[in-house]
Amino acid sequence: MSKRPLILISNDDGVQAQGIRELTAMMCRLGDVIVVAPDGPRSAASCSISPLSTIIVELLEEQEGLKIYQCNGTPTDCVKLALDGLLTKKPNLVVSGINHGDNASVSIHYSGTVGAVLEACMKLVPAIAFSLKTKSQQCDFRPYEEVIMQTASYVLEHGLPQDVLLNVNFPEVEELRGSKVCRIGRGRWMKEMKQVGEGAYQLTGYFQNLEPEAEDTDYWALDHGFAAITPVQLDMTAYNELGELKVKMLKG
Amino acid sequence: MSKRPLILISNDDGVQAQGIRELTAMMCRLGDVIVVAPDGPRSAASCSISPLSTIIVELLEEQEGLKIYQCNGTPTDCVKLALDGLLTKKPNLVVSGINHGDNASVSIHYSGTVGAVLEACMKLVPAIAFSLKTKSQQCDFRPYEEVIMQTASYVLEHGLPQDVLLNVNFPEVEELRGSKVCRIGRGRWMKEMKQVGEGAYQLTGYFQNLEPEAEDTDYWALDHGFAAITPVQLDMTAYNELGELKVKMLKG
Numbered sequence: 403m404s405k406r407p408l409i410l411i412s413n414d415d416g417v418q419a420q421g422i423r424e425l426t427a428m429m430c431r432l433g434d435v436i437v438v439a440p441d442g443p444r445s446a447a448s449c450s451i452s453p454l455s456t457i458i459v460e461l462l463e464e465q466e467g468l469k470i471y472q473c474n475g476t477p478t479d480c481v482k483l484a485l486d487g488l489l490t491k492k493p494n495l496v497v498s499g500i501n502h503g504d505n506a507s508v509s510i511h512y513s514g515t516v517g518a519v520l521e522a523c524m525k526l527v528p529a530i531a532f533s534l535k536t537k538s539q540q541c542d543f544r545p546y547e548e549v550i551m552q553t554a555s556y557v558l559e560h561g562l563p564q565d566v567l568l569n570v571n572f573p574e575v576e577e578l579r580g581s582k583v584c585r586i587g588r589g590r591w592m593k594e595m596k597q598v599g600e601g602a603y604q605l606t607g608y609f610q611n612l613e614p615e616a617e618d619t620d621y622w623a624l625d626h627g628f629a630a631i632t633p634v635q636l637d638m639t640a641y642n643e644l645g646e647l648k649v650k651m652l653k654g
Numbered sequence: 655m656s657k658r659p660l661i662l663i664s665n666d667d668g669v670q671a672q673g674i675r676e677l678t679a680m681m682c683r684l685g686d687v688i689v690v691a692p693d694g695p696r697s698a699a700s701c702s703i704s705p706l707s708t709i710i711v712e713l714l715e716e717q718e719g720l721k722i723y724q725c726n727g728t729p730t731d732c733v734k735l736a737l738d739g740l741l742t743k744k745p746n747l748v749v750s751g752i753n754h755g756d757n758a759s760v761s762i763h764y765s766g767t768v769g770a771v772l773e774a775c776m777k778l779v780p781a782i783a784f785s786l787k788t789k790s791q792q793c794d795f796r797p798y799e800e801v802i803m804q805t806a807s808y809v810l811e812h813g814l815p816q817d818v819l820l821n822v823n824f825p826e827v828e829e830l831r832g833s834k835v836c837r838i839g840r841g842r843w844m845k846e847m848k849q850v851g852e853g854a855y856q857l858t859g860y861f862q863n864l865e866p867e868a869e870d871t872d873y874w875a876l877d878h879g880f881a882a883i884t885p886v887q888l889d890m891t892a893y894n895e896l897g898e899l900k901v902k903m904l905k906g
Contacts, residue, residue, distance in 0.1 A: 448700035448730075449763045457847075457855045478700075478764075479857070487847040487855055508776050510890060511701040512730075517763075524760050524842050556903055565840070566892045583900040585891040588817070590776050595709075595739040603709045603739055605731070633892035633899055638762060639837040640818045640887035647885055648835040651808055 406467070407433035407494035407558050410522070412480040413501065414444045414514025417462065417472040421500035424543045425532060428550055429497060430468055432558065436493070437470040438484040440477060445503070447476045447514030449521065459483060477518035485525050495558050496522035499532035500546070502539055506571045506620040506630060507589035507611070516569055516634070523567040523636055528557045530568040535624050538574075546572045549581055549629045565636040571620055572629050579627040586632055587619030588612040658719070659685035659746035659810050662774070664732040665753065666766025668694045669714065669724040673752035676795045677784060680802055681749060682720055684810065688745070689722040690736040692729060697755070699728045699766030701773065711735060729770035737777050747810050748774035751784035752798070754791055758823045758872035758882060759841035759863070768821055768886070775819040775888055780809045782820040787876050790826075798824045801833055801881045817888040823872055824881050831879040838884055839871030840864040 409429045413422040417439035429435050438459070440447075452475050463470040471488065473480055481496065498518040505513040519529035530553055534541060553570060562568065569586075572578070594607035611621050623630035661681045665674040669691035681687050690711070692699075704727050715722040723740065725732055733748065750770040757765040771781035782805055786793060805822055814820065821838075824830070846859035863873050875882035 443706070446703045446705050448702040448769065450700040450702040450728075450766075451698045451764055451857060453698050453857045454695070455856075456850060457857070459853045459855065476702075482846050482857070483855060486845065486859075487849065508888065511769075511772055511776075511888070512703055514702075517700065520763055524763075526842075553903070560902070563892070563895055566895055581904060583896055583904060585893065585896065586889055588889075590778075593738065594734050597739065598708060601711045603711065603735060604707075605703060605705045605709070605734070607738075631899070631903065633895040634890045635892035635895075636760065636763070637838055637840075638886045638888075638890060640815070640885035641837065643815055643818055643885040643887075644835055644837065647883070650812070651805070651883065652833060652835060 408491060409433045409435050410484050410493040410496045411435060411437045412439050412477050412498050412518040414440065414447050414477045415502055416440050416442045417470065419502065420540060421502055425497060425500050428547060429554065432554055433494065434467045436484065436489065438480040438488060439472055440480060441472040441474055444476050444514050446512045447517060448512050449478050449517040450476050451478050452476060457483060477514040478521045481518050481521040493527055495554060496527050496529040497532065497554060500543060501533035502536055503533065504535035504571045504624060505531060505533040505569060506624055507587045510569060510586060519567045520636065523565060528562040530554060530557060530570060532570050534572045534574060536574045545575060545578055549578065553631065567634050569632045569634045570629060571624055573624045573627055575627050578629055581629040581631055582623040583631050584618055584620050584623050587616065587621040589621060660743065661685045661687050662736050662745040662748045663687060663689045664691050664729050664750050664770040666692065666696045666699050666729045667754055668692050669722065671754065672792060673754055677749060677752050680799060681806065684806055685746065686719045688736060688741065690732040690740060691724060692732060693724040693726055696728050696766050698764045699769060700764050701730050701769040702728050703730050704728060709735060729766040730773045733770050733773040745779055747806060748779050748781040749784065749806060752795060753785035754788055754793065755785065756787035756823045756876060757783060757785040757821060758876055759839045762821060762838060762886065771819045772888065775817060780814040782806060782809060782822060784822050786824045786826060788826045797827055797830055801830065805883065819886050821884045821886045822881060823876055825876045825879055827879050830881055833881040833883055834875040835883050836870050836872050836875050839868065839873040841873060
């Protein structure tokens, strides 16, 4: 390997998805690239892993500065496999996506795209998730290339604080109005179960933004034509509640 | 239905696991109970959901104040199905577990037990995950009954702050030394991929506590014989980083 930075790429739409192909082409301009991605769609895989399965990995493509593997696991399995099985040195950056569908607001919890970079973050590797708010499998990713390259270059140069990753979401537009650094907006999915037979259901539903007027959220940025860049932390402790719970729950 | 509180129970070890059976028996003393749990083990399912599958649900058992369903989905699917398909009123409490295996430190991210209650929390229902640090499928849960009953009663009476759930972990002991309200400790899983053939791997590994001396963490409590009660928030925004990122990334 050269002295160029090493960049690991994964996703949850599978190795053949357009989003990861285009992200790979972009990252090859910044460093040596290894792709380890699922062999098919794993949407909404969250941080799930496969402790009960044998994970099978296959090298699909190899050329100067680029290797592409697929495996039968989840996005998080892919990152574990790369860091602990396939790579001989720690990557300088892990990126995930570009997901076909946004991962803003609470969708971050269901997202395999984010699951992959949470895993990298746990292993102390700087990591960025990229997602596009679209329902299409064929998209024009050119409007997002500048922000993707800038964000990846920034993180390669400066790193990220310990236990923090970046979650970047794009609206589907011909031209971005700019980028916003923002918090995760409050929202929820509604009417999610459609009965399709006796005792048979399918997931469906729509997203409800619980604070549509708040201009500092990821969803507001998406709704107004901006890229949403959100720093996300591993630590989910509700620190504000520790003191009161100690008093109330452990009294006496 | 009576005027007793309605309690929804799920887990990730499957509806037949000892942990959910014992938790169900305890919760039946506090209210009417509906169990909606996976039809088999879904360990490490995180918040994954099944958008590409048909979810099949089956009523296994019905008696006064208790209904038990199984389904072929994930823990999060189970909670969505209950809240949006099976229940005619919102439950007063959702509990998950008792998981066979702890969900402290970073394991919270992989946990289906926690995934189930995160879903409840998103839907504004107070929720508690219970897990036991054990490798056994047959355990003596009696040492934990008092804390489980107290915690569930507390939440039924007082509720929880919006977008916050409780994650409760127990050490495997004959007698608890007490309970600690604590933060999530820093840690990580190491050496997670065992090669079992050419291009074939299995998940394995061991947990490394990155701050074993810190007495305010969930892992410290477990290691010292205490129940660990951790308030967990939905919002993963790294608020401390917003200001600096705005300055550094969006400058010029």
